[in-house]
Amino acid sequence: MIQNWKRWGAIVLFFPLALLSLELILRISNPPALRYYRDVKLLHAYHPEYGVTLEPNESRYVRHYADLWQGQFTTNSLGLRGIEEPIPKKPKLVCLGDSLVMGFGVSDEDTFCSRLGGLEENGLSYQSLNLGVDAYGSLGSYKRLKDMSTKIDNIKTVLFFISPNDFTMPEELRAQGILPDDENDALHENDPVWKKNFRIQFELTRISYLLQALKLGYEQTKVKFAQTKYLIAADTNLLSSSPLVYLRETFILPVKHQKCEETNEFICPTPLQNLNVICSDTPVDPNSLEPLPETTTRAYDLMIELSKEKGYRLVPVILPMQIEEVYCRQLGKFNALGGYAIRAKKYLDSKGIKTLDILPYTDKMCGREFTRNGKTNKAGIQDYYIPGDGHLTKLGNLWAAESIADALKDYK
Numbered sequence: 431m432i433q434n435w436k437r438w439g440a441i442v443l444f445f446p447l448a449l450l451s452l453e454l455i456l457r458i459s460n461p462p463a464l465r466y467y468r469d470v471k472l473l474h475a476y477h478p479e480y481g482v483t484l485e486p487n488e489s490r491y492v493r494h495y496a497d498l499w500q501g502q503f504t505t506n507s508l509g510l511r512g513i514e515e516p517i518p519k520k521p522k523l524v525c526l527g528d529s530l531v532m533g534f535g536v537s538d539e540d541t542f543c544s545r546l547g548g549l550e551e552n553g554l555s556y557q558s559l560n561l562g563v564d565a566y567g568s569l570g571s572y573k574r575l576k577d578m579s580t581k582i583d584n585i586k587t588v589l590f591f592i593s594p595n596d597f598t599m600p601e602e603l604r605a606q607g608i609l610p611d612d613e614n615d616a617l618h619e620n621d622p623v624w625k626k627n628f629r630i631q632f633e634l635t636r637i638s639y640l641l642q643a644l645k646l647g648y649e650q651t652k653v654k655f656a657q658t659k660y661l662i663a664a665d666t667n668l669l670s671s672s673p674l675v676y677l678r679e680t681f682i683l684p685v686k687h688q689k690c691e692e693t694n695e696f697i698c699p700t701p702l703q704n705l706n707v708i709c710s711d712t713p714v715d716p717n718s719l720e721p722l723p724e725t726t727t728r729a730y731d732l733m734i735e736l737s738k739e740k741g742y743r744l745v746p747v748i749l750p751m752q753i754e755e756v757y758c759r760q761l762g763k764f765n766a767l768g769g770y771a772i773r774a775k776k777y778l779d780s781k782g783i784k785t786l787d788i789l790p791y792t793d794k795m796c797g798r799e800f801t802r803n804g805k806t807n808k809a810g811i812q813d814y815y816i817p818g819d820g821h822l823t824k825l826g827n828l829w830a831a832e833s834i835a836d837a838l839k840d841y842k
Contacts (some may be wrong), residue, residue, distance in 0.1 A: 444586040449576035449640065455460045456562060457637040464643055466495040471642055476632050480573035481625075484532075484563055498816050499823075501537035510583055511560040512538045515548075516582045523549060523556040524582070526571050526610070530751055531562030535821035542822070543589075545831035547565065551838060556585065568729035569619070576736055583684035585742045589786075589834070591749055594770040597726045607656050621681040685784035698796040699760035700810030701811025709790045710784045716776050719769050727777060734781060746778055746840065747786045749830060752818065756811050786841055800825050 456464070469492045475676035477483040486509040504513050511532055516522065527533050533541030547558040562576055563570070571590060579585060582700060597612045608616075618624045634644040721816040722730075730746075737744035748771045750756050758765035768789070775785045798809045807813075816828035 433499070436588065439627055440659050441445065449456075451487070453638060453640045453729070456643060458578055462640075463495060465647055466493060468639060468642065469493075469503075473505070475509070476539075476629055476636075478629075479577060480566075480570045481628065481634070482563065482565070483574070484511065494819075496818075498819050499535045499821070501535070501540070508578070510578075511562065512544055514557070514559075516559060517557050517775050519584055520557045521554045522559055522582055522585045523587045523589065523593065524575075524585055525557045525560050526561045526587050528562060528571075528593050528595065529564030530593065530749070530821055531566055531591050531823075534564065535819065536824050536827055537818050540824045540827050542827040542830035542834065545827065548836070549835055551587075552669065555585065562591075565611060566745075567615050567725045569612065569615045572729045572732045572736070575733065579736065579740055585740065587743045587745060588737065589745050589747050591747045592771065592774045592785075593649065594751060594767065596770075597723050597773075598770045607652070612723055612725045612729070616796045619725075648722070689735060689763055699757055700796065700812065702753060702757055702812065707757050707765070709758035709761055711763060712723055713764045714766060714769050714772055716772050719776075722773055722777050726774075729784075730777065730781070732785060744783065745782060745786050745838075746774065746835065747788065749777065749788045749834075753811055753815050753820075755789070756795065756814075759792050760796055760811070781831070784841070786834070786837050788830070788833050788837060791829075791837065794833070795829060796828075798825075 436566045447698055460468070469490050473485055473488050473490060473492075474482050475485040480507070484505045486505055486507050488502045491500070492503045492678045503511070505511055505513050506513060508516070523546060525546070531541075533542060533543065538544060541560060543560040543562065545558075545774065547556070549556045561571075561574055563574060566574065575588065575590075595611055599608060599610045599613075615652065618628075627629055631645065643703075682760050692783075720726075734746055750759075752767045755765045770787075771787070772790070775787075778785055792811075795809060795811055795814055800809050800813070801807070809825060813822060814829055815821070816823055
């Protein structure tokens with residue numbers, strides 16, 4: 431009997447000790463494959479109103495797990511990106527949006543919002559503050575703005591950056607269970623059980639490296655499973671409807687022949703590698719597109735009301751975030767991915783709010799000289815966006831800041 435109790439006692443003690451040992455191993459070794467996710471996690475904190483915010487007074491050097499980018503990531507006492515604190519009574523320009531605005535991909539001083547600091551307009555010199563937080567949809571941005579409006583004085587202009595991730599999602603990604611941010615907000619906004627569970631898992635995975643690694647592995651397994659299921663369904667459909675096309679595309683690889691006339695001469699716009707971009711000669715008809723979701727329009731209405739109440743200027747900005755749209759623009763054509771901007775603009779126009787469209791300024795991208803590793807190069811479109819990531823490079827942020835500043839001069 432005593433032997434049985436010892437055996438069960440050893441078993442009971444084994445699992446906590448094993449988990450504690452794994453936790454210590456992860457913390458000491460800090461493996462490169464997980465380091466990026468851990469650093470990003472610790473930059474964030476739970477917020478009872480809008481779910482996730484940035485942890486105040488943090489400073490970390492973040493390096494992407496695939497070495498796509500690296501940079502210093504700092505937050506001030508309000509949890510805003512950058513070391514600069516709000517200067518009392520100084521006119522403020524604030525940037526509002528998701529990860530593109532927050533500035534994944536570059537160091538603090540290189541984000542386009544930071545570069546807008548000192549912008550002069552109508553005799554005023556603005557302090558620029560970055561309210562951006564990754565994965566925010568329209569409703570999250572409104573709640574963030576409302577909260578920070580009580581903590582930052584003399585806000586004069588709010589640049590709200592409209593993202594396609596707010597209310598659009600390609601069907602192949604939707605089939606994998608990935609939903610737009612506004613749709614996610616609509617599902618969970620009035621669900622106290624989900625909010626409670628989210629807080630528990632958020633806090634536990636922030637405390638424990640092991641739990642975060644397990645959660646990350648579980649989520650990636652789910653995505654891989656959904657991707658595999660989608661690809662099998664697509665291949666099965668193609669095989670049953672067009673077996674010859676399926677056999678050709680699956681087993682016959684095209685051979686690229688080098689043409690004698692091919693040279694190293696710079697081409698503008700530069701071709702996009704590994705992307706089959708379809709451009710149209712005519713723009714998308716706004717009336718052919720679905721109206722914005724209710725969650726999105728409600729968030730826009732709340733922002734408009736808040737701007738009137740607080741007396742600042744709300745400037746919705748359409749900053750091109752999809753390389754296909756930029757490529758077609760430089761060919762003098764149009765891309766269907768730009769439909770999100772048309773939908774947002776149509777609704778905001780109906781409310782008397784003018785949008786700031788930065789797409790025309792992409793004409794200045796191609797051929798711009800820049801320095802990389804001490805060598806002067808001419809920029810193609812892809813030099814402005816991090817490959818496979820979608821965020822702006824250092825050059826992309828510089829272009830965005832210059833373009834936004836120029837566009838604001840003509841904004842009435």
